[in-house]
Amino acid sequence: xxxxxxxxxxxxxxxxxxxxxxxxxxxxxxxxxxxxxxxxxxxxxxxxxxxxxxxxxxxxxxxxxxxxxxxxxxxxxxxxxxxxxxxxxxxxxxxxxxxxxxxxxxxxxxxxxxxxxxxxxxxxxxxxxxxxxxxxxxxxxxxxxxxxxxxxxxxxxxxxxxxxxxxxxxxxxxxxxxxxxxxxxxxxxxxxxxxxxxxxxxxxxxxxxxxxxxxxxxxxxxxxxxxxxxxxxxxxxxxxxxxxxxxxxxxxxxxxxxxxxxxxxxxxxxxxxxxxxxxxxxxxxxxxxxxxxxxxxxxxxxxxxxxxxxxxx
Numbered sequence: 001x002x003x004x005x006x007x008x009x010x011x012x013x014x015x016x017x018x019x020x021x022x023x024x025x026x027x028x029x030x031x032x033x034x035x036x037x038x039x040x041x042x043x044x045x046x047x048x049x050x051x052x053x054x055x056x057x058x059x060x061x062x063x064x065x066x067x068x069x070x071x072x073x074x075x076x077x078x079x080x081x082x083x084x085x086x087x088x089x090x091x092x093x094x095x096x097x098x099x100x101x102x103x104x105x106x107x108x109x110x111x112x113x114x115x116x117x118x119x120x121x122x123x124x125x126x127x128x129x130x131x132x133x134x135x136x137x138x139x140x141x142x143x144x145x146x147x148x149x150x151x152x153x154x155x156x157x158x159x160x161x162x163x164x165x166x167x168x169x170x171x172x173x174x175x176x177x178x179x180x181x182x183x184x185x186x187x188x189x190x191x192x193x194x195x196x197x198x199x200x201x202x203x204x205x206x207x208x209x210x211x212x213x214x215x216x217x218x219x220x221x222x223x224x225x226x227x228x229x230x231x232x233x234x235x236x237x238x239x240x241x242x243x244x245x246x247x248x249x250x251x252x253x254x255x256x257x258x259x260x261x262x263x264x265x266x267x268x269x270x271x272x273x274x275x276x277x278x279x280x281x282x283x284x285x286x287x288x289x290x291x292x293x294x295x296x297x298x299x300x301x302x303x304x305x306x307x308x309x310x311x312x313x
Contacts, residue, residue, distance in 0.1 A: 016120070016121060016124050016168050016171065016172060017124070017165070017168060020121065020124035020125045020127075020128045020168070021128060022299075023121075023125045023298055023299045023302065048068070048069070048070060048071075049069035049070060049071050050071075053071050054071075057071040058070065058071055059071070080135070080195070080196045080197055080198055080224075081135070081136045081137065081138060081157045081193070081195060081196075081197045081198070082126070082127070082130045082135050082136065082137040082138075082197065082198045082199075082200070083137070083138050083139070083140065083157070083193055083197050083198070083199045083200070084123045084126065084127065084137065084138070084139045084140070084200050084202065085139075085140050085142055085199065085200065085201040085202070086116075086119055086120070086123060086139070086140070086141050086142060086171075086174070086201075086202050086203075087119070087142050087143070087180060087201070087202060087203030087204065087212070088116060088141050088142060088143035088153075088174055088175070088176050088177055089142075089143050089144070089176065089177060089178065089179050089180045089206075089251060090176050090177065090178050090179070090250045090251045091115075091204055091206045091249075091250045091251050092114065092115040092116040092119065092176055092203070092204055092231070093114050093115070093116060093176050093250055094114055094115055094204070094233065094236070094250060095113060095114040095115070095233065095294075096233035096234050096235050096236075096294065096295050113294070114294070115204055115231040115232075115233070115294055116174075116176055118231060118292070118294040118298070119202040119203075119229075119231060120171045120172075120174065121298060122202060122229070122292070122298065122302070123139065123167075123171060123200075123202060124167075124168055124171060125298070125302060126200065126302075127139075127164055127167055128164060130159075131159055131160060131161065131163070131164045134159060135159065136157045136158055136159045137157060137158075137159065137163075137167070138154075138155050138156055138157035138158070138192065138193075139154065139155040139167055139170060139171075140153070140154055140155075140186070140189050140190075140192070141153035141154070141170075141174055142180060142181055142186060142203075142215075143176065143177030143178070143179070143180065143181060144177045144178050144179045144180070144181050144185075153170070153174060154170075154189060154192075155167050155170050156192065157192070178251060179251055180203075180207065180211055180212060182211065183211065183214060183215055183218060186215075190218070190219060193219060193224070195223075196223040196224055197223075197224045197225075198224070198225050198227070199219055199220075199224055199225065199226045199227065200227050200229055201215075201216065201226070201227070201228050201229065202229045202231065203228070203229070203230065203231070204230065204231050204232065205228065205230045205278060206251075213278075213281050213282065213285070216228060216282065216285060216287045217285040217287075220285055220286050220287055225288070226286070226287045226288070227287070227288045227289075227290065228282055228287050228288065228289045228290070229290055229292055229305075230289065230290070230291045230292065231291075231292050231293075231294055232291060232292070232293055232294070233293060233294045233295055234293065234295045236271075237271075237293065239260070239263075239264045239267050239268060241260035241264075242260055242261070243259070243260060243261075244257060244258070244259055244260070245257075245258065245259075245260045288309075290305055290308060290309075292305070
């Protein structure tokens with residue numbers, strides 16, 4: 001699959017519906033896929049094989065009798081909802097930096113492309129796929145300053161083109177808060193996820209008191225599937241800084257001045273240990289964990305995710 005839209009282009013376009021449609025249609029063209037799991041199905045009828053149909057759906061016994069390819073159609077017995085949870089804490093404003101510690105040339109203030117922007121467009125793409133499949137989908141924004149603004153940060157579960165555009169309007173209006181909200185403050189919102197669901201959390205998974213893993217453990221159940229989509233960037237993964245650098249915690253505003261060369265080895269070791277421990281924790285509570293790099297082309301990133309999930313051949 002060739003790269004269609006790179007982060008630089010995305011930052012310039014600033015058109016969420018156009019980006020979502022372009023990326024998502026790339027999946028729909030020539031691929032039969034679903035972001036669902038656990039939906040009950042019941043056999044309904046046969047139809048002639050068409051290019052793009054999964055080979056596993058061909059009825060080979062019927063082929064042996066008729067010398068023609070037929071696939072088994074199915075209809076749903078029960079539906080699941082698709083929910084998107086967005087971490088809108090201040091750390092999601094991080095954007096990638098070049099090796100000399102300055103922002104990339106294209107990443108100017110008016111073309112800012114950070115983790116929060118990337119996550120919003122990912123949700124736009126996945127919700128577009130969901131509405132194309134006829135699935136209901138909803139949205140919950142998670143940050144300390146949006147807990148009580150339900151009209152601007154919550155979208156109930158529904159389907160259709162108009163509902164998708166309502167979600168995009170909500171995404172466009174979201175701004176980062178300060179911290180990830182305590183579970184007790186968002187319990188009312190989580191009550192909306194009351195039926196078997198596919199739940200996506202988009203976050204950098206930066207936490208101070210295991211608040212995010214506690215949330216994931218609470219919303220996970222045998223009837224639902226939870227996916228933690230962790231966003232990172234090149235500078236975060238590689239620590240390609242030089243000389244003396246001032247680092248700032250976006251959430252606490254704490255700053256520290258240190259030698260990048262001296263800190264690199266220790267930082268990468270701690271990052272590796274944190275990621276390893278995080279992955280084990282999420283696996284223990286039954287949450288699927290996948291990393292996304294915001295410096296990667298979004299269509300390639302989503303395509304690779306679906307391959308890992310086994311939805312594409």
